[in-house]
Amino acid sequence: MLVKLFALILFTIVLMLANLCLGDIMVQPIEALQTIFTTPAAPPGQLHDVIFGIRLPRLLTAAVVGLALATSGYLLQALSRNDLADPYLTGVSSGAALGVAFAMLFKFDFQSIPIFAFAGGITASFFVAFLAKGQAHYGLSVAKLLLAGIALSSVASAVITMAMTVFGTQLMAQGLNLWLLGGISGRSWPELIPTSLYVAVGLFTALATAKQLSLLSLGEEAASSLGLNVGRSQVIILSAAVLLASSAVALSGMVGFVGLVAPHISRRLFGRAVRLQLVTSGLTGACLVLFSDLLARTLNASQELPLGTLMALIGGPFFIYLLSHSLERVNQ
Amino acid sequence: MTTVTTTLRAEQLALSYGNQKSKIGDVIAEVNLSLIAGQVLVIQGPNGSGKSTLMKGLARQLRPAAGTVSLGEKDIWQMNIGEFARQVAYVPQSVELPWEMTVHELVSLGRNPHQKWWSTALSKSEGALVASAMSRCGLDGMGTRKVNELSEGEKQRATIAMALAQEPHFILLDEPTANLDFRYQLELIAIIKELKAQNIGVAAILHDLNLCARVADQVLLVGKSKAHANAASSVVALGSVKEVLQPAQLRAVFNVDLTILPDPDGDCDIYIPRSLIN
Numbered sequence: 270m271l272v273k274l275f276a277l278i279l280f281t282i283v284l285m286l287a288n289l290c291l292g293d294i295m296v297q298p299i300e301a302l303q304t305i306f307t308t309p310a311a312p313p314g315q316l317h318d319v320i321f322g323i324r325l326p327r328l329l330t331a332a333v334v335g336l337a338l339a340t341s342g343y344l345l346q347a348l349s350r351n352d353l354a355d356p357y358l359t360g361v362s363s364g365a366a367l368g369v370a371f372a373m374l375f376k377f378d379f380q381s382i383p384i385f386a387f388a389g390g391i392t393a394s395f396f397v398a399f400l401a402k403g404q405a406h407y408g409l410s411v412a413k414l415l416l417a418g419i420a421l422s423s424v425a426s427a428v429i430t431m432a433m434t435v436f437g438t439q440l441m442a443q444g445l446n447l448w449l450l451g452g453i454s455g456r457s458w459p460e461l462i463p464t465s466l467y468v469a470v471g472l473f474t475a476l477a478t479a480k481q482l483s484l485l486s487l488g489e490e491a492a493s494s495l496g497l498n499v500g501r502s503q504v505i506i507l508s509a510a511v512l513l514a515s516s517a518v519a520l521s522g523m524v525g526f527v528g529l530v531a532p533h534i535s536r537r538l539f540g541r542a543v544r545l546q547l548v549t550s551g552l553t554g555a556c557l558v559l560f561s562d563l564l565a566r567t568l569n570a571s572q573e574l575p576l577g578t579l580m581a582l583i584g585g586p587f588f589i590y591l592l593s594h595s596l597e598r599v600n601q
Numbered sequence: 602m603t604t605v606t607t608t609l610r611a612e613q614l615a616l617s618y619g620n621q622k623s624k625i626g627d628v629i630a631e632v633n634l635s636l637i638a639g640q641v642l643v644i645q646g647p648n649g650s651g652k653s654t655l656m657k658g659l660a661r662q663l664r665p666a667a668g669t670v671s672l673g674e675k676d677i678w679q680m681n682i683g684e685f686a687r688q689v690a691y692v693p694q695s696v697e698l699p700w701e702m703t704v705h706e707l708v709s710l711g712r713n714p715h716q717k718w719w720s721t722a723l724s725k726s727e728g729a730l731v732a733s734a735m736s737r738c739g740l741d742g743m744g745t746r747k748v749n750e751l752s753e754g755e756k757q758r759a760t761i762a763m764a765l766a767q768e769p770h771f772i773l774l775d776e777p778t779a780n781l782d783f784r785y786q787l788e789l790i791a792i793i794k795e796l797k798a799q800n801i802g803v804a805a806i807l808h809d810l811n812l813c814a815r816v817a818d819q820v821l822l823v824g825k826s827k828a829h830a831n832a833a834s835s836v837v838a839l840g841s842v843k844e845v846l847q848p849a850q851l852r853a854v855f856n857v858d859l860t861i862l863p864d865p866d867g868d869c870d871i872y873i874p875r876s877l878i879n
Contacts, residue, residue, distance in 0.1 A: 350697070480721050484710060486699040490662060491760075494693065495767070496686030496714030541701035 270545070273538060277552050281332070284559040288328040292566055294319055322457070329465075330456040331562045332555040334521045335531070337468045337513040339554020340475055342528020343535075343546055344510035347482050348503060349401075349414055353591060355529035356390075356514035359414060360421030362523055364393020365515035370429045370445055374437055379460070383467050383519040390515035393421055394507055451524040451577020453562060464520045471513035472551065478506050479544045486543070524577045526584020527554050533591065609659065609689065609771050609802060610635040613668035615833065616651070616658045627666055628654045630833035634821055638770055639800040641793060643813045645845070646823035647855050651834040652806045653694060655823065656775045659804060660691035672771075686714035690764035691773040698748040704759050705744035708735055711766025734765035737795055739788065754785030761792060772796060774805040778812060790816050810846060810859075810872035820845040824854035846870075852878065 290296045296316065304320045338356060345354040345361075356362045368389025372382050400417040429449075433442040481502040484492040493499045514528065531554035532546070539549045558576070561583065565574045615630035629651030636642050644652045657663040659670055661677045670677045677685055690711075698707070708731050709723060723731060735741065738758040743751075748759060757777060764772050774793075778786045786809070793816050796803050807813045813820060822837045822845050837854055838845045848859055858875045 477719055480713070480719065483699075483702070483706075483721075484713060486697065486702075487710070488693070488695070488697040490657075490691075490693040491696045493662065493682060494660060494686060494691035495710060495763075496683040498682050541699065 270539065274545075274549065277538075277549060277556075281552055281556050281559070284556055284563070285328050285332065288331065288559055288563050289320065289324050291563060292324070293570070296320070326457045326461050327453055327562070328559060330453045330461050330520060331558045333461065333465050333468050334453060334517045334524060335527055335555035335558030336551040337471065337517040337554075338524065338527035339531035339535075339557070340472060340547065340551040341510045341513035341517070342554075343532040343550040344475055344482075344506055344513070345528065346532055347486065347543070347546075348506050348510070350486070351414065352533070353529070353588075354414060355526065356510070356517075357523070357525035357528060358418050358588075360393045360397050360418035360425070361390045361511055361514050362518050362525070363422040363425035364396075365390035365511075365518035366449060366523055367393075367425045367429055368515070369448075369519055370432065373441065373445060374432055380463060383464055383516050386515035386519040387467075387512055389425075390511040390518070391508065393425070394511050397421055398507070447575075448522045449577075450575040451522040451580065452565075452575045453521045454566075454573060456520060460520060464516050467512055467516040471509045471516065474505065474509035475513070476544075476547055478502065478509065479547060481506065482543045482547075522577060524558070524580050526580050526588060527557055529591075530584050530587050531557050533587075607673040607688070607770055608635050608637050609670070609672055609804075611655075611659060611668065611670050614655075614658055614665055614670060615667040616654050616663055617666045617833075618654075618663075627833040629658075629823060629835065630667070631835050632658075632668070632823075633836070634819075634839060636771060636802045636804055636819075638802045639797055640802050640818045641797055641816050642802075642804045642819045642821060643817035644804065644806045644821045644823065645808075645810070645813060646834065646837075650823050650825060652823060653775055656691070656773055656804070656806060660689065660693075660773050661685050662691070683714045686767060686769075688769055689771045689773065690767040690769040692760050692764050692775065692777065694775045694779065696760045698751075698756060698759075700747070700749050702748050703744060704735070704740055704746050704748055704751070704762075705731065707748050707759055708740075708744075708762045708766050711763040714767060730768065731766050734762045737765060737799075738762040738792060753780045754782070754788065757781060757785070757789065758792070761789075765796075769801065771802040771804070774803065776806045776808070778807060778809065786812060810851075811869070814842050814846060814869045814872065817842050822846075822850065822854060842869075846872065 286298055289301045290298050296319070300316065301320060304316055305325065342355045345356060345359060346352055365386040366389070368385035368387070369382055371389070372385035377385065397414065397417045401414040429445070433445060481497060484495055484497045485499070485502065489499050517524065532550040535546060535549040535553040539545050561579050562576055565576050565579050568574060611632050611634050614632040615627045617627040632655060634642065644655065646652050654663065658665060661682070664678060672680070672685070672688060709721070711734065712723060712727050712731065735744065738761050740758060740762055743755070748756065751759060761774070761777070777789055781789065790812055793803055793805065819839065820842055821839050823834050824837045825832060825834050838850055848861060851857070851859055856878045858878060860873045860875055862871045862873065864871050
């Protein structure tokens with residue numbers, strides 16, 4: 270298992286290096302690393318600008334977004350005990366997007382965008398959790414969770430469109446639409462650094478709740494009979510998941526399916542042990558987004574593809590496959 | 602094990618699933634019982650008579666609609682959840698056993714109420730405790746097995762071992778023999794007797810009258826009155842096996858005729874359900 274974990278870390282590093290070197294301007298890996306780890310000459314050259322101004326912040330953004338979305342997806346799946354949960358499908362991302370749109374519309378400082386995203390995401394998550402809870406005392410209904418997520422997403426996107434049409438300028442609407450498609454081009458240090466701090470808080474919380482997740486996996490009744498304050502643990506874990514997902518939304522817009530696909534791949538590779546999954550899901554997500562962004566930048570040289578579109582192209586069919594697969598299992 | 606004899610006691614307990622506003626009727630009402638250390642209480646009653654609900658009420662899973670449940674001098678809802686879990690363990694009807702968890706990991710989770718919230722590390726004495734809990738439930742040498750690969754009987758024993766690792770004074774078992782074949786059922790009876798010998802108070806829901814007769818110090822028979830089918834269940838009888846498991850009483854509660862024979866090789870009577878009464 271340690272060897273596999275090491276291989277995953279190595280793979281992440283290789284992907285990062287590839288993102289650093291490949292593109293319109295090809296850079297030798299050695300040269301790229303030299304540029305990063307040595308102090309620049311008095312007037313920084315073009316290479317320095319490409320690496321520090323564009324490639325490095327972008328690849329770090331990709332890694333942070335992947336890490337955050339995948340860990341968030343894993344937490345939501347563990348919490349709802351349902352492998353089909355994901356921040357995008359459960360409407361958490363849409364709620365966060367609504368928060369971001371609100372912040373943009375009223376021209377709040379861009380540093381405050383993650384806070385608005387979190388507010389939107391947490392509202393959406395409580396709303397969906399409340400709907401999916403239904404009559405049963407324990408657990409969430411799978412169908413209700415997904416349907417509530419879809420309904421919430423539609424309403425959120427309608428509200429965004431309406432608000433933009435009524436209150437916003439055309440330029441603003443175009444900018445927001447582009448952002449909603451999901452992408453990380455043009456992201457740089459000022460957005461990346463504060464958001465990474467929120468992601469770090471979310472990841473730390475997630476890792477700290479490993480035991481609570483193990484207890485909850487026995488079912489809420491058994492968990493509470495073992496002395497766990499179930500409600501409080503669920504709120505903490507859900508908040509961590511929402512913080513991670515909404516940070517990612519604030520950074521990259523609506524990039525779907527990472528939170529669904531990455532934990533699945535990671536489960537296939539590493540099994541279901543909670544502590545390990547908390548680490549490997551995130552790393553797998555980072556790899557997934559790094560790889561997708563590399564494709565988005567290099568597949569079509571004349572104009573790059575939106576990352577969200579590419580992820581949907583990969584993740585959508587995967588979701589359909591999972592859906593039919595899990596239905597088969599239920600029917601058997 | 603401490604020498605203090607605590608009592609788990611229900612007084613005028615009524616339970617319902619509705620909240621205060623949507624007042625649906627109580628599932629079970631007016632229950633008085635007390636369970637002391639080293640005693641086995643078996644709850645008997647037809648399906649839908651609120652046995653599991655009563656268990657949830659005793660296990661601090663469901664707040665009383667009326668009345669109280671107390672442990673020693675304290676109302677259980679005045680205790681925090683950890684304090685309660687250090688004294689009372691509850692094994693629900695279905696514990697979801699996650700993939701990839703080993704038997705040892707599962708049983709170790711029983712130490713949770715004694716640990717700091719972040720810690721999963723077992724001290725030396727805790728390690729020994731977990732090992733002894735496994736051994737008492739016949740799980741020696743199975744620590745590294747994955748729980749989802751266990752047989753039904755082994756799963757049941759693993760969850761009871763987890764409850765034992767809590768070092769409780771009381772263990773509440775909701776239908777522990779469901780899904781078990783008769784060999785495992787007998788094993789379970791042996792485990793309950795073992796718990797009793799350890800001075801642990803046990804409350805269990807057992808459907809099988811013959812198992813019940815073998816192990817119970819007290820039997821609590823719950824049921825609904827025929828005249829009011831929608832009314833709450835209540836206690837029909839509480840007492841020793843001989844006092845409660847009488848043909849007339851069982852007939853009235855279950856609507857079944859039964860024959861009771863003396864056991865030629867033992868000291869428990871044998872109960873044979875014969876025919877339905879309408």
